[in-house]
Amino acid sequence: MxxxxxxxxxxxxxxxxxxxxxxxxNYILNLQDILNFANVVNNANIExxxxxxxxxxxxxxxxxxxxxxFEDREALLQxxxxxxxxxxxIPKVIN
Amino acid sequence: MNITELTVHELKxxxxxxxxxxxxxxxxxxxxxxxKEKDVQAFVTTLTQEALEQAKNISGEEGEYAGIPIGxxxxxxxxxxxxxxxxxxxxxxxxxxDASVMEKINQSGMITLGKLNMDEFAMGASTEYSYxxxxxxxxxxxxxxxxxxxxxxxxxxxxxxxxxxxSDTGGSIRQPASFCGVVGLKPTYGLVSxxxxxxxxxxLDQIGxxxxxxxxxxxxxxxxxxxxxxxxxxENIEKKDYTKALIQDxxxxxxxxxxxxxxxxxNPEVKAKLEESIQTYKKMGAEVEEFSLDIAEYxxxxxxxxxxxxxxxxxxxxxxxxxxxxxxxxxNLKDIYRNSRTEGxxxxxxxxxxxxxxxLSSGYYDAYYxxxxxxxxxxxxxxxxxFEKYDLILTPTSPTVAFEIxxxxxxxxxxxxADICTVSVNIAGLPAISIPCGVNSDNMPIGMxxxxxxxxxxxxxxxxxAFEKEIKFRDNYKPEFRK
Numbered sequence: 001m002x003x004x005x006x007x008x009x010x011x012x013x014x015x016x017x018x019x020x021x022x023x024x025x026n027y028i029l030n031l032q033d034i035l036n037f038a039n040v041v042n043n044a045n046i047e048x049x050x051x052x053x054x055x056x057x058x059x060x061x062x063x064x065x066x067x068x069x070f071e072d073r074e075a076l077l078q079x080x081x082x083x084x085x086x087x088x089x090i091p092k093v094i095n
Numbered sequence: 096m097n098i099t100e101l102t103v104h105e106l107k108x109x110x111x112x113x114x115x116x117x118x119x120x121x122x123x124x125x126x127x128x129x130x131k132e133k134d135v136q137a138f139v140t141t142l143t144q145e146a147l148e149q150a151k152n153i154s155g156e157e158g159e160y161a162g163i164p165i166g167x168x169x170x171x172x173x174x175x176x177x178x179x180x181x182x183x184x185x186x187x188x189x190x191x192x193d194a195s196v197m198e199k200i201n202q203s204g205m206i207t208l209g210k211l212n213m214d215e216f217a218m219g220a221s222t223e224y225s226y227x228x229x230x231x232x233x234x235x236x237x238x239x240x241x242x243x244x245x246x247x248x249x250x251x252x253x254x255x256x257x258x259x260x261x262s263d264t265g266g267s268i269r270q271p272a273s274f275c276g277v278v279g280l281k282p283t284y285g286l287v288s289x290x291x292x293x294x295x296x297x298x299l300d301q302i303g304x305x306x307x308x309x310x311x312x313x314x315x316x317x318x319x320x321x322x323x324x325x326x327x328x329x330e331n332i333e334k335k336d337y338t339k340a341l342i343q344d345x346x347x348x349x350x351x352x353x354x355x356x357x358x359x360x361x362n363p364e365v366k367a368k369l370e371e372s373i374q375t376y377k378k379m380g381a382e383v384e385e386f387s388l389d390i391a392e393y394x395x396x397x398x399x400x401x402x403x404x405x406x407x408x409x410x411x412x413x414x415x416x417x418x419x420x421x422x423x424x425x426x427n428l429k430d431i432y433r434n435s436r437t438e439g440x441x442x443x444x445x446x447x448x449x450x451x452x453x454x455l456s457s458g459y460y461d462a463y464y465x466x467x468x469x470x471x472x473x474x475x476x477x478x479x480x481x482f483e484k485y486d487l488i489l490t491p492t493s494p495t496v497a498f499e500i501x502x503x504x505x506x507x508x509x510x511x512x513a514d515i516c517t518v519s520v521n522i523a524g525l526p527a528i529s530i531p532c533g534v535n536s537d538n539m540p541i542g543m544x545x546x547x548x549x550x551x552x553x554x555x556x557x558x559x560x561a562f563e564k565e566i567k568f569r570d571n572y573k574p575e576f577r578k
Contacts, residue, residue: 008449015407015452016414017445018437030446031453033508038396038454038463044470051468052475054298054328055284055524061327075175075191081421088417093428 001035003028098123099254103163103311106257110155110162117162121150124164124208128255134236134576136228137250139169140177140210149206160318161204166256168247169210170217171302172291173197176207180293181225182215184413184420184439194291195323196260196302203318208256212246215441216410217267217295219243220513223504224443231500232274233574234539238497241271241513247305248275252574258306258315262292264299265398266492266517269529272305273492273542276531276572278559279305280312283550284524285330287316288323296405297328299398299521308569309530309560313337316552332550340553341560346380348558351485353388356516361494364535369491372532372543375565376489381558388481388488390474394519397474399511400454400467401522406444407451413439446507471522478523482548487555490516492529492542516544526552530559531568540572 008028012019019027053059070076073086082089098120101109109115125143132138146164153162167173170180172190174197179185193201200207214224222230222245230245232238233253240249244261248271251259261268263281272279280303287302294300304315317338322331352373357366377383415421415435422434440448454463481488493516503510520527525546532543543562547555 003453011449011453011456014456015448016411016432016436017440017448018433027446027449030507031450034399034450034511035453035463037508037511038400038467040392040396041400041463041466041470044393044466044473046466046469046473049469049472049476051465052471053468055521056328056330058328058330063324063327070191072191075189076417079188079191079418081415081419090416091425091427091431 001032001039003031003035099127101257102307103257103314106163107160117150117153120162120164121146121206124255128208131253131255131576134231135233135249135253135255136230137211137246137253137255138209139179139181139212139227139246142176142207142209146206146208153204158202158204163205164208164256165200165205166208166211166247166250166259167197168213168244168259168261170213170262170293171196171260172293173207173210177210178293179210179227180216181213181227182439182441182444183226186226186420188418190291192291195288195325196319197291199318211244211250211259214243214245215444216293216406217243217262217264218406218443218447220266220270220510221504222246222271223500224441226441229500232497233576234276235497235577237578238499238539239274241274241493241497243267244305245271248272248277248279251275251277251305251307258304258311260302260319261305262300262302263521264295264402265521266514268303268305269492269517269527269542269544270513272529273531273540274497276540276568276574277305277307278309278312278528278530279303280316280528280552281520281526282316282320282552283526285328286526286550286552287319288321288326288329290323290325294409296402297409298405299402309556309563310338310341312528313341313556335553337552337556340556342557343561343564345376345558345561348381348487349485350376350381350383350558351386351481351488352383353488353490354385355387355389355391356490360515361491362496365491365494365496365541368533368535368541369543372562373489375562379561379565384485386481386484388477390477390519391515393470394474394522395511395515397467397470398514398518398522399450400463401471403447403451404455404464405451407448407455410444410448415439443507474519475523478525487558488546490544490546492516492544496535496539496541520546525549526555528555528559530563532562532566533568534572538572538575
């Protein structure tokens with residue numbers, strides 16, 4: 001399995017990560033190694049088998065939509081990297 | 096009497112008979128942490144002062160485990176206490192709420208002694224990928240404790256906590272338990288609520304106990320098991336008392352031994368000890384039979400595809416906005432996202448996010464992710480077939496004993512191979528326990544894994560309990576903190 005430089009940069013962009021110039025080759029090699037190993041799934045006899053989505057078979061688990069107020073605003077905000085007047089602060093997004 | 100050598104059921108008995116007090120227990124553990132932590136480095140956060148305060152005020156009425164200490168893996172949210180996942184990303188994150196398991200732990204009256212080290216975001220098999228420190232194996236301080244719950248297993252083995260909670264996505268409870276000579280139980284997917292466990296791979300993660308013996312594992316499972324509305328994957332099934340399963344009798348139990356797990360790649364001393372254990376079970380009256388379960392390699396490949404795919408999605412939430420690390424270097428919002436993630440995550444986490452993003456990206460989804468999900472069905476079917484014949488399946492927990500620090504951390508694929516015996520259990524959502532079955536010629540512990548059918552924790556606990564009583568591992572071997 002060959003992974004190109006363009007491909008790894010594209011994937012990093014999708015994942016919102018920057019790769020340093022000196023890391024790129026290493027990431028490519030690691031990814032190729034792991035993908036080569038992962039290719040054994042192609043040897044498995046999976047003809048006609050459905051995909052397993054989760055570990056158990058539940059789907060559409062419903063509960064009542066009840067509003068529960070979370071009171072501890074301070075505890076939430078103390079984790080904010082930047083805050084102002086009780087709000088999360090981010091750089092300007094609209095010009 | 097050395098309090099920190101006692102199991103929790105022994106501590107409870109002595110508390111009840113008033114041979115010791117909650118203060119005695121708390122002080123003994125604090126002394127032990129002060130003595131051993133500098134060598135073992137198992138804690139990210141110690142809560143010794145808080146524990147003392149709590150111990151002073153314990154009346155004994157708080158709950159069934161009033162005054163019993165516990166250690167918590169640092170990916171389980173604890174209200175008002177840092178929950179870091181051993182990552183720079185969450186270095187200063189203080190959880191605003193308790194995980195559901197923590198509510199249960201607190202209701203039982205237990206005292207949390209600290210938060211325990213792990214591989215960053217639980218991605219690793221040696222705890223070397225922690226952003227903060229490398230935890231050391233109490234049996235030999237030059238070796239790893241295993242991972243990702245390495246801090247939990249090492250703290251229990253070193254007697255710095257009597258028991259601990261870990262989490263297991265591909266072996267992260269069982270493999271460190273095996274390396275550190277303690278007991279680790281990964282419950283059936285859906286038995287224990289994952290609410291408040293920082294998600295790595297949501298369809299594989301489960302919280303479970305790491306303890307000194309099987310009886311303690313059953314007791315701690317009793318506390319944490321149960322349906323939770325806040326986790327829609329938690330199953331609403333009748334509650335069991337797992338301590339009732341602790342019968343010293345395996346007569347007539349049918350144990351399957353998959354020969355593929357004893358082939359190429361397994362260390363000869365590990366293999367020999369496991370074969371000895373099989374003989375022990377036969378002697379005790381179990382019916383042991385070899386069979387073929389040729390899924391280990393497929394399961395490992397499938398595991399790394401599914402786990403990384405889910406991780407790449409789960410870790411998308413770390414964007415430097417509401418909590419977690421934020422870069423100083425930004426001009427616009429996009430910079431915040433990319434630079435915070437690039438600076439906040441370690442190399443292994445980034446590697447897995449990239450692999451996960453790759454297998455989910457258009458053009459590769461069908462070749463990898465879809466196929467892996469089909470192989471997942473195959474793995475489940477193979478286990479279903481096996482459990483038509485057997486009550487449980489016996490394998491090594493890991494093909495090797497604890498390896499030396501630094502010997503695998505630069506080769507991701509080799510590190511992944513450390514999980515070969517454990518991942519198929521998570522792929523199929525089954526319960527499994529690792530218990531010590533002996534030591535090698537270098538006095539390093541070897542773990543045996545017993546896998547059960549869904550929600551049959553009682554069967555694996557029974558077989559593990561009987562075996563433990565038979566070989567008396569804890570009476571014969573102790574960690575020596577070798578340097």
